[in-house]
Amino acid sequence: MIDLIVVNGTIATNAGTFKADIGVDDGRIVQIGGTLPEARRMVSAAGLLVLPGGVDVHTHLDAPSLNMMTADDFRSGTIAAACGGTTSLIDFCQQTPGGTLAEGLANWNGKAEGKAAIDFGYHMLIPDFNEAIAKELATLPEKGITSFKLFMSGKGGAMVDDHALMTAMTTARQCGAMVMVHAENGDAIYHLQQQYLREGKTGPKYHAETRPARAEAEATARAIALAEITGAPLYVVHVTCAEALEEIVRGKLRGAPVLAETCTHYLFLTKENLDQPGFEGAKYVFSPPARTEKDREALWLALRHNLFETVSSDHSSTRFYDQKQGGRADFTKIPNGLPGIEERLVLLYQGVVQGRITIEQFVDLASSRPARTFGLAPRKGNVAVGSDADLVLFDANAEWTIRNSDLHHAVDYSAYEGMNVRGRVVSVLLRGEVIVDNGEFCGQPGYGRFLPRARVEQ
Ligand SMILES: [Zn+2]
The missing domain is CATH 3.20.20.140 (Metal-dependent hydrolases)
Structure with a gap:
């Protein structure tokens, strides 16, 4: 039994796009594709792209x-x-x-x-x-x-x-x-x-x-x-x-x-x-x-x-x-x-x-x-076995208009007010936890962890 499976999505990475289910356990991706073990929770990504966070x-x-x-x-x-x-x-x-x-x-x-x-x-x-x-x-x-x-x-x-x-x-x-x-x-x-x-x-x-x-x-x-x-x-x-x-x-x-x-x-x-x-x-x-x-x-x-x-x-x-x-x-x-x-x-x-x-x-x-x-890979930046389960479920076809009133920052304008765009963030997972659900934040301030970064190759 693993923690979570993300099913029916299309995974988009920097190397290509493919349909596969994702198995997550203990905050990390443990399997991509194939027959996934039973999971305690399931997230449907049907009709959506699954991007790395x-x-x-x-x-x-x-x-x-x-x-x-x-x-x-x-x-x-x-x-x-x-x-x-x-x-x-x-x-x-x-x-x-x-x-x-x-x-x-x-x-x-x-x-x-x-x-x-x-x-x-x-x-x-x-x-x-x-x-x-x-x-x-x-x-x-x-x-x-x-x-x-x-x-x-x-x-x-x-x-x-x-x-x-x-x-x-x-x-x-x-x-x-x-x-x-x-x-x-x-x-x-x-x-x-x-x-x-x-x-x-x-x-x-x-x-x-x-x-x-x-x-x-x-x-x-x-x-x-x-x-x-x-x-x-x-x-x-x-x-x-x-x-x-x-x-x-x-x-x-x-x-x-x-x-x-x-x-x-x-x-x-x-x-x-x-x-x-x-x-x-x-x-x-x-x-x-x-x-x-x-x-x-x-x-x-x-x-x-x-x-x-x-x-x-x-x-x-x-x-x-x-x-x-x-x-x-x-x-x-x-x-x-x-x-x-x-x-x-x-x-x-x-x-x-x-x-x-x-x-x-x-x-x-x-x-x-x-x-x-910046020394965060392979933990961050990819949908791959071993990486953190930081996933964005993205509706590539949704069309919407940017309005400051819909944004979550604490400032009174967006430089892009009124711009029509295609593509919308639907849900977001951070280390296997859903922190955004249908466009609304449902996570926990304080859940974010400090990321010590690797030394830079000289
Ligand atoms: Zn700056």
């Missing part, structure tokens, strides 16, 4: 944004993730400026405790890099944290110089970790922001104009060069444009150890979203900014050619009605970020609907490849 490797929950905290904490953020078909995430645990990494980690453990409804790991985000932090980095892999994020923008704040970046890379290489960069040239952006503000250009649309694609491409190229010099693997977060993509391709062709992601919003939004009557554009203030139609097309093509490891949400939610208002008189004071943790999977699936990527690529980008890249 989504893996979102870029979220900011209960995190500082300017002088406030994001609207979603680990409770609302992970419930929204679950309802959107994501069963594991990697959140950015942050050092508090002036504090140690150990304090940052303890802080984040406190935020997740009793609240996380899905499994989670951490990257370490370092806003205040110094000699002591450089030493402390080497202690993170033994705690299951094998990626460090540094900023090449944010002059006067989190921004690091090339020396600091190389120090972090060298340490990462020695201890089996990976450096992630926010790649934008912070000096160039600061220069433009000061110029625009002097000229009285204060509205949201100037957010994009002061963060040009070339500033992203330059920083991307520089980070790749530093990775080549130090020999450390590099992960470029949230790539937005053809110009940065070109640098990544050039680096890859030289054999540079560079990996990269893009995010949902860069596939669907453009800088035109910033240019709206009133202050509405503030909803679309995130960094780097969304670009042009041409860039959107380039990103989809890059996905088709397997140039990205994943499409993440970069979920960083601040409310429009109060939090975003802080930047009414000055676009540099608008807290950056947008929600998207729940919309990620279905939006990426539109790539399949539109014939831009295959269903195998969709599964790979949403789940398998990020799990592999």
Whole structure:
């Protein structure tokens, strides 16, 4: 007698699609296909796809944004993730400026405790890099944290110089970790922001104009060069444009150890979203900014050619009605970020609907490849014997309209309000437990477990 069988579904993996029943025991997949043993419970997946649970490797929950905290904490953020078909995430645990990494980690453990409804790991985000932090980095892999994020923008704040970046890379290489960069040239952006503000250009649309694609491409190229010099693997977060993509391709062709992601919003939004009557554009203030139609097309093509490891949400939610208002008189004071943790999977699936990527690529980008890249495989990211029974029952034919009122995050807008989409998350299992049933969360905050991640191959 085993715990559970999932019957009559069509399993979709990154290697193909096939009809088979799944046997689950003790939270793991124990059999796929063949004659399954008797089970205590049965879940019907008739007419549905069975996908591996989504893996979102870029979220900011209960995190500082300017002088406030994001609207979603680990409770609302992970419930929204679950309802959107994501069963594991990697959140950015942050050092508090002036504090140690150990304090940052303890802080984040406190935020997740009793609240996380899905499994989670951490990257370490370092806003205040110094000699002591450089030493402390080497202690993170033994705690299951094998990626460090540094900023090449944010002059006067989190921004690091090339020396600091190389120090972090060298340490990462020695201890089996990976450096992630926010790649934008912070000096160039600061220069433009000061110029625009002097000229009285204060509205949201100037957010994009002061963060040009070339500033992203330059920083991307520089980070790749530093990775080549130090020999450390590099992960470029949230790539937005053809110009940065070109640098990544050039680096890859030289054999540079560079990996990269893009995010949902860069596939669907453009800088035109910033240019709206009133202050509405503030909803679309995130960094780097969304670009042009041409860039959107380039990103989809890059996905088709397997140039990205994943499409993440970069979920960083601040409310429009109060939090975003802080930047009414000055676009540099608008807290950056947008929600998207729940919309990620279905939006990426539109790539399949539109014939831009295959269903195998969709599964790979949403789940398998990020799990592999960040040391969560083989437990996560696949429907395979031995893997955790993290399963999404997905109705590939359902058509619906995205409405913020139907989403589960704690923020007052969706960037995709009114968009008609095909494909709907029906049910979600995490380690064999049903946590979403017919689109509604039925799990338990606190059920999510910390995922220590494997060291990165150097
Ligand atoms: Zn981010």
